[in-house]
Amino acid sequence: xxxxxxxxxxxxxxxxxxxxxxxxxxxxxxxxxxxxxxxxxxxxxxxxxxxxxxxxxxxxxxxxxxxxxxxxxxxxxxxxxxxxxxxxxxxxxxxxxxxxxxxxxxxxxxxxxxxxxxxxxxxxxxxxxxxxxxxxxxxxxxxxxxxxxxxxxxxxxxxxxxxxxxxxxxxxxxxxxxxxxxxxxxxxxxxxxxxxxxxxxxxxxxxxxxxxxxxxxxxxxxxxxxxxxxxxxxxxxxxxxxxxxxxxxxxxxxxxxxxxxxxxxxxxxxxxxxxxxxxxxxxxxxxxxxxxxxxxxxxxxxxxxxxxxxxxxxxxxxxxxxxxxxxxxxxxxxxxxxxxxxxx
Amino acid sequence: xxxxxxxxxxxxxxxxxxxxxxxxxxxxxxxxxxxxxxxxxxxxxxxxxxxxxxxxxxxxxxxxxxxxxxxxxxxxxxxxxxxxxxxxxxxxxxxxxxxxxxxxxxxxxxxxxxxxxxxxxxxxxxxxxxxxxxxxxxxxxxxxxxxxxxxxxxxxxxxxxxxxxxxxxxxxxxxxxxxxxxxxxxxxxxxxxxxxxxxxxxxxxxxxxxxxxxxxxxxxxxxxxxxxxxxxxxxxxxxxxxxxxxxxxxxxxxxxxxxxxxxxxxxxxxxxxxxxxxxxxxxxxxxxxxxxxxxxxxxxxxxxxxxxxxxxxxxxxxxxxxxxxxxxxxxxxxxxxxxxxxxxxxxxxxxxxxxxxxxxxxxxxxxxxxxxxxxxxxxxxxxxxxxxxxxxxxxxxxxxxxxxxxxxxxxxxxxxxxxxxxxxxxxxxxxxxxxxxxxxxxxxxxxxxxxxxxxxxxxxxxxxxxxxxxxxxxxxxxxxxxxxxxxxxxxxxxxxxxxxxxxxxxxxxxxxxxxxxxxxxxxxxxxxxxxxxxxxxxxxxxx
Numbered sequence: 055x056x057x058x059x060x061x062x063x064x065x066x067x068x069x070x071x072x073x074x075x076x077x078x079x080x081x082x083x084x085x086x087x088x089x090x091x092x093x094x095x096x097x098x099x100x101x102x103x104x105x106x107x108x109x110x111x112x113x114x115x116x117x118x119x120x121x122x123x124x125x126x127x128x129x130x131x132x133x134x135x136x137x138x139x140x141x142x143x144x145x146x147x148x149x150x151x152x153x154x155x156x157x158x159x160x161x162x163x164x165x166x167x168x169x170x171x172x173x174x175x176x177x178x179x180x181x182x183x184x185x186x187x188x189x190x191x192x193x194x195x196x197x198x199x200x201x202x203x204x205x206x207x208x209x210x211x212x213x214x215x216x217x218x219x220x221x222x223x224x225x226x227x228x229x230x231x232x233x234x235x236x237x238x239x240x241x242x243x244x245x246x247x248x249x250x251x252x253x254x255x256x257x258x259x260x261x262x263x264x265x266x267x268x269x270x271x272x273x274x275x276x277x278x279x280x281x282x283x284x285x286x287x288x289x290x291x292x293x294x295x296x297x298x299x300x301x302x303x304x305x306x307x308x309x310x311x312x313x314x315x316x317x318x319x320x321x322x323x324x325x326x327x328x329x330x331x332x333x334x335x336x337x338x339x340x341x342x343x344x345x346x347x348x349x350x351x352x353x354x355x356x357x358x359x360x361x362x363x364x365x366x367x368x369x370x371x372x373x374x375x376x377x378x379x380x381x382x383x384x385x386x387x388x389x390x391x392x393x394x395x396x397x398x
Numbered sequence: 399x400x401x402x403x404x405x406x407x408x409x410x411x412x413x414x415x416x417x418x419x420x421x422x423x424x425x426x427x428x429x430x431x432x433x434x435x436x437x438x439x440x441x442x443x444x445x446x447x448x449x450x451x452x453x454x455x456x457x458x459x460x461x462x463x464x465x466x467x468x469x470x471x472x473x474x475x476x477x478x479x480x481x482x483x484x485x486x487x488x489x490x491x492x493x494x495x496x497x498x499x500x501x502x503x504x505x506x507x508x509x510x511x512x513x514x515x516x517x518x519x520x521x522x523x524x525x526x527x528x529x530x531x532x533x534x535x536x537x538x539x540x541x542x543x544x545x546x547x548x549x550x551x552x553x554x555x556x557x558x559x560x561x562x563x564x565x566x567x568x569x570x571x572x573x574x575x576x577x578x579x580x581x582x583x584x585x586x587x588x589x590x591x592x593x594x595x596x597x598x599x600x601x602x603x604x605x606x607x608x609x610x611x612x613x614x615x616x617x618x619x620x621x622x623x624x625x626x627x628x629x630x631x632x633x634x635x636x637x638x639x640x641x642x643x644x645x646x647x648x649x650x651x652x653x654x655x656x657x658x659x660x661x662x663x664x665x666x667x668x669x670x671x672x673x674x675x676x677x678x679x680x681x682x683x684x685x686x687x688x689x690x691x692x693x694x695x696x697x698x699x700x701x702x703x704x705x706x707x708x709x710x711x712x713x714x715x716x717x718x719x720x721x722x723x724x725x726x727x728x729x730x731x732x733x734x735x736x737x738x739x740x741x742x743x744x745x746x747x748x749x750x751x752x753x754x755x756x757x758x759x760x761x762x763x764x765x766x767x768x769x770x771x772x773x774x775x776x777x778x779x780x781x782x783x784x785x786x787x788x789x790x791x792x793x794x795x796x797x798x799x800x801x802x803x804x805x806x807x808x809x810x811x812x813x814x815x816x817x818x819x820x821x822x823x824x825x826x827x828x829x830x831x832x833x834x835x836x837x838x839x840x841x842x843x844x845x846x847x848x849x850x851x852x853x854x855x856x857x858x859x860x861x862x863x864x865x866x867x868x869x870x871x872x873x874x875x876x877x878x879x880x881x882x883x884x885x886x887x888x889x890x891x892x893x894x895x896x897x898x899x900x901x902x903x904x905x906x907x908x909x910x911x912x913x914x915x916x917x918x919x920x921x922x923x924x925x926x927x928x929x930x931x932x933x934x935x936x937x938x939x940x941x
Binding site: 103134202305 | 494495498568569573575576579582583668669670671672673677683684685686719720721722723724725726727728750751752755758759762763766767769770773774776777778779780781783784785786787788789790795798801802805806809810812813816817818819821822824825826862863864865867871874875878882883886887889890891893894895896897898899901902903904905907908931941
């Protein structure tokens with residue numbers, strides 16, 4: 055019943071509005087204001103342009119200033135400092151252009167609004183001006199491109215030999231994390247070997263994989279380079295750690311990678327933010343199905359000593375699932391038992 | 399659905415163009431299977447507007463979800479039926495799969511059906527013959543086919559909204575393997591097939607139209623109408639058609655290969671996939687091959703929707719400033735520059751897709767170059783306004799609004815085009831804000847400006863100016879209130895296409911701002927009905 059009344063109310067309001075519209079039109083016809091080409095509303099629109107400019111900029115400046123800490127997440131990686139520096143450099147330059155062009159646009163619109171006694175200036179071209187505003191943006195953009203290149207090359211450069219190898223594996227709708235183990239070398243895999251237990255399709259004919267282990271969180275050492283080896287099982291996913299300024303798609307059939315060095319441990323960041331509950335998080339940013347929004351993984355940054363300690367405590371995947379020893383070739387069985395740390 | 403509305407008594411204007419049509423015309427040949435470019439333009443316009451309302455309504459629904467994630471949505475059940483899940487407590491919530499379907503269809507509809515067909519289709523058809531002094535399009539029959547292919551495409555896309563498994567829902571870019579594997583999500587079942595079929599018809603329509611526009615502009619210009627005198631609108635439509643004809647076939651190829659992968663067991667895009675408990679036999683495909691093919695259309699598509707809007711604006715700003723456009727040659731050159739560059743920047747959508755980083759740096763360079771011709775256009779608009787005698791018709795207001803949103807959205811392109819900065823911003827709300835301003839709003843403003851400006855030429859009546867002012871100010875302020883705050887949410891790192899942000903601590907803030915955006919979006923959408931009323935009222939009873 056409420057719905058019916060609501061509908062009736064909307065209908066009545068609409069009817070009244072249309073009636074007002076009708077009446078105002080008729081009044082205008084009687085007054086003859088339709089004959090006049092440019093009416094008083096021209097001035098109102100010009101004023102509104104200026105009002106929009108002032109209020110708009112006021113709001114934008116206020117919000118950008120007052121909520122800075124809320125919309126800029128703290129940085130926790132080396133390359134993040136670099137990209138954020140570039141971001142703010144671009145912000146200052148483009149912000150200035152944004153400000154000037156908008157002031158000119160709305161000021162001109164207000165200042166040169168129609169006057170009966172005014173006459174528009176005939177000014178069809180000026181090649182010097184065109185050269186000026188082709189040249190200046192070109193120079194500024196060259197600077198931005200070069201600084202962008204330098205940062206991009208750094209970030210995408212090959213990882214160092216001793217970078218910590220960690221595999222991030224996306225599937226609908228979660229992540230699995232595999233560590234290279236004591237030899238810091240991830241073993242081979244084949245998607246055909248995936249089953250309910252061997253969720254990553256590890257290939258145990260490769261000796262590098264014997265000591266690999268999985269852990270529920272992504273744990274990384276602070277101040278040491280980490281190379282994420284990224285894969286996906288079913289559809290596209292994308293590894294995204296906002297505080298590390300890190301993002302890379304995960305694809306079935308096309309492994310990708312991203313190297314980074316975390317520079318603030320979880321504990322340090324908790325202290326800095328005064329939030330004992332704080333955790334770095336890993337999210338998915340490539341739409342992958344209904345559960346896309348829920349692919350959360352906690353990321354822990356430990357001091358190097360803590361990391362080494364934690365790593366030494368981990369049991370290899372093979373030792374937790376000894377039945378997969380049957381997939382290890384005969385000549386490597388002995389080695390597998392030792393490096394996987396299987397008790398006999 | 400479209401043509402029935404257009405039963406207007408046209409006054410006998412444009413006699414020059416009509417006198418070869420003196421054979422007897424029935425209702426069907428005049429209004430439905432018409433070969434008259436003006437009537438076809440109106441068909442495109444009305445169909446485009448209907449789509450705009452549908453696409454807008456979709457955004458209202460997902461904005462409700464984003465702004466008020468805890469609200470009871472059961473009142474939407476009469477419209478959405480099983481897509482509203484009711485729990486034991488009787489509280490309804492939007493289905494997660496359907497949320498993705500909504501954003502997917504909103505994107506597809508707005509980009510292709512409204513801003514490509516509705517904008518180019520309408521104004522290229524209407525203005526090209528009128529402004530170059532041709533009697534009609536080079537091929538009236540192809541022109542008619544162009545509309546009816548579009549209509550068939552529309553019908554198929556519309557039907558896909560009502561099928562059991564729901565419409566396509568992998569985002570408007572429909573990346574495989576998600577879109578290729580029916581077992582990955584419901585939206586990749588029949589809905590995806592219908593999406594592909596509809597797009598094939600759409601591409602055919604777009605090509606028929608494009609070839610026609612190009613031929614007409616090249617061959618049917620009246621005596622003295624040299625290329626250096628061509629109005630900027632026509633230059634824009636011409637270059638748009640060139641871009642479309644060169645890039646749409648690539649999307650066609652991408653769609654065709656996707657159809658093969660989906661239905662015939664090929665592996666163009668599929669490799670090493672384990673899904674639903676089995677390892678698929680597909681081997682050797684490349685998932686980013688599709689992305690290359692898609693964005694080879696996808697990026698030029700941005701200019702397909704934008705250039706006509708810029709062309710329309712050039713004409714309207716010049717007319718209502720009572721001045722000739724400043725720097726005609728620079729305007730044409732910058733449009734030519736944009737046209738050429740639009741084909742060599744596509745991979746800036748793929749910086750973090752596993753693309754070779756060296757290619758990334760090349761595409762960064764090429765992408766940022768586009769800022770130069772765009773800046774030239776903006777400065778020329780500003781100089782045209784300078785010392786003018788500006789009459790604020792609704793069309794002029796929308797044109798000035800276009801320049802404003804074009805600046806705001808264009809500037810953020812410099813962030814996103816820089817691959818190092820894009821690592822953080824890619825697929826966040828910053829991107830959403832960027833393209834909604836520079837492509838969505840700018841093109842929509844261009845379309846509205848065009849409608850207000852040429853309505854009298856189309857229907858022989860005036861639209862009401864006061865309602866136009868109300869419409870403009872609600873839309874202009876609304877667009878900024880909706881999209882400007884999204885920049886902050888994007889810098890904070892909120893990813894796109896998220897049904898809800900509650901799972902993450904990092905994305906738990908900004909709930910107030912999200913609610914604010916949703917309210918602003920819904921108010922702005924409601925304000926569009928002022929335009930709808932004005933449009934249809936004026937068609938019959940305008941002065």
